[in-house]
Amino acid sequence: MLDRLKALARSLLQPRRLDDDTDDEMRFHIEQYRGDLVRNGVAVEEAERQARQEFGNISLTKEACREAEGLLMFDELVRNVNYAFRQLRRSPGFAAAVVLTLGLCIGLNTAVFSVIDAALLRPLPYPELQRLVEVRREMRRGGEFLSTGSQDGYAWEALKAAHSFRVAAMGGTSGVNLGVGKTSVYVQQQRVSAGYFRVLGVPLALGREFDDTEDRGGGANVVVLSNAIWRRVFDGDPSVVGRTILLRGEPYLVTGVTSETFHQRGRVDLWTPLRPSTNGEGGGLNYALVARLKSDATWAQAQTEAHTSGAAAFERRKIPSSVTARMILAPFEQANQASLRERLQILSAAVGVVLLIGCVNIASLMLARGSTRRREMGTRIALGGGPGSLVRQLTTEALVLGFVGGTAGLVLGYLAIEALQMVVGRYGVWQELRLDGIVLLVTALLSLSVSFLFGLAPALQAVHVDVREALVEGGGRGVAGGRSHRLRSILVLAEIALCQVLLVGAALLVHTLLHLQHLDPGFDATNVVTASASLQDARYSESENVNRLYHDSLDAIRKIPGVEAAAVGLHVPYQRWLNSPVRVRSGPESLESESGTSVNYVTPGYFSVLRIPVRAGRVFDDRDTEGSMPVAVINETFARKILKNQNALASYVVGGGEVTRRIVGIVSDVQQQPGLTGSGPITQEPALYVPATQFPSKAFRMAHTWFTPNWVVRAGSRRGEIARGIERAISSVDPLLPVASVRTMIEERDSALKSQRMNAWLLGSLAVLALSLAVVGVYGIVANSVVERTREFGIRMALGSSLRRIIWNAVTPGVLISIAGVVIGGLLAAGSVRLLTGLLYGVKPVDAPTFLATGGTLIVISALASLLPALGLMRLSPASVLRQD
């Protein structure tokens, strides 16, 4: 065996050397023989002749030797690969088109696959995932059905006692200030109940998580740090555990640091106790519950227990009898990915379509090439090339293309993943994108099988070449028609149809984005900068302190050169606002009725900074103080929906912290993210504005747990300078208050529309890619048919046909194919756009103008792509054509 390997290694490593050696060996043999013959008395010339003759054909013998060594197939492979590269260099246009098509399709697929992998396929980084569940509630009233993972304190209390699983509660994530030396940094804090890390199953790297005595009202202030913030802010010092740090303006004891491998959705820098209860925050659906089944419990047991404990919780919450409510357990993994699933499915379908278009394109390019090479194939068969060697040759060519294209795809995919990594985090994909083994395997299989299929089709076609026909009649003498032409026309038609489907989808999403961007904002968004900072801070637990901060910082900001006006509000337009129940009375004597509204506290000047038009009455001014009569301003939607347009300015409202307020003004609506109606990414909701001076301390504390207030500044266009000025002004009033972010109102809008933006961009770029591939396809088919029909056109011109007519003749097939493709694609699109329904606003899925516009564009572009090669016919000289061959 070893001898054998050595021999093979030598013959592979030194092929040239071996060849020479074989020559030498045989020459030696012949010379020796000749010598012997001469010694036996044969004449020299005769001996030479006889020696050669008896030895036989040297090159045949050499070939037989190489075959004996198992090198013949290797030789042919090397020859085929060389030949394939030479062929591709000779037609760089074809090679570039195929490689680019393959590269784009495979690269794109790799990138999107890695997103799907990170978002849907890769298991969450928690042990024994199959025992980790989310507790959801399903509510049914009449035909309405609601399934939600949001839970209240009643559910928490009921499920906490369960025997078959251990449950932990999660609250929201909000920005807070972490004191570092003499300044503060703005970090993300999540509030979780005791047992959170134990339920997820990831032990802390240092220390411990909170216990039950800390996780209840009045418990000690404790905090768990993330590994990242521990390294960044505390230099990875283990003695931090057990020390006190300044968080939210109060001392907090650090009890633990998470492990380096712990990751969860969204960025969280530290965790503090949630202290779940059934009042305040816990009275509404503000928690999420995650549970881990105990090792001796089955799914069925856990499900039953959740059901019965849930029923008790609903009983205590006094859910109306018309509502059927049920507590269920859902796999945590699935619940975590539900929001992305639909979009990723659409995305992967679109990518699949682009890939399909790409494949069709390559197939059609290969077919075209196959038909122009009929003569070459005929010649090779006539010279004795067997069908096997022909198939091997063409397959090698296809594999070389597939390999180069696959490599290009891999490089493109790698670059795309690098670029996407930064983007997808903002859209809820929190696991790292990786170009991992699975992706590589899928890519490699894809590229190889695709190129193999395409290589084989023309090869099989070539084997059926009629040698005589190809040599005598082929090569530029054909006329329109033939089987391969029909096949290619069908392929290009399919390509156009698929392209139309994608174009329609992309156009609808772009339409949606434009519609939302151009919704009347209700205020003047130009030249307004907002800065936010967290006031979830012990130093700002009283109304008085908050209002002093606002007053002093606004004074400082107004002194910045270029600032026209400034104010503070809990919210600005395009954000999600605090929702709160209110009771209204349309007169002092009338009955109160309860409804829900969004609530915003503002300082005087808020409406003028944003230029929100006042429709009736007045807005706040400096006379609305803590001691003056409590007042409120409402928006038009509030007046219409809650007060039914009746006598608003004489009405009272109990809200904004359980205070009875007189309504003194009505302002115009602004766009905001919906918290109540859930219709679209931005909409107009009822809004109640109250003066910041009249907002009770308790309401401030609650609002600041969830939201960071915003300074709004109208200033000239030098944004960078203004931003730095605002930061300096705020820190001059409170050096421990870090500014979380500074944005323009346009950026606020874009942030509210980010998911629509991403939809439009993703599908839009896929559609552009599909369009360019389809254009290449149409160009290819027309260019090829022009080449094939040159002789026919020459004869026609010689017989008196006009140039215009000839060009028309050449262009027509491409245009007809694209029209047919657009019609079929339109029908396909009409059937499939309902998939997009949930993503569209301001446009119906089957929107006639969109269908017509995309179809028209596609036809015009195809016509141009057809015209380009046809224009080459202008240089056609009938005489030279007829003299050919």
Place this chain on the structure above:
Amino acid sequence: MNKLADLLPGTLDLLVLKAVSLGPLHGYGVLLRIQQISKQFLQIEQGSLYPALYRLEHAGLIASEWGVSDNNRRAKFYRLTRSGQSRLRKETRQWALFSKAVGYALGALPEEV
């Protein structure tokens, strides 16, 4: 020429192994040695010798080495490898058995059946 025996298929390899087992030989030497040890009864077609040599070398039964011939020419010498030796022993045994069996069969008389 009709005094020469035709080579049975597959026997060339065996003969080559036998020839080089008697000492390293170059290709032409193998040819001469086979003629010599077969008492000139067997003649090898010259062209088919080299593919056989390459095949046996590829199979690791013989090994080659460049050396100098009797008349001081550069020549490639073949020698038997260890696996070649055991193959030769096995094939020789089988050949003896085969030729004995064929001999019995062909020498059979009607009354013996």
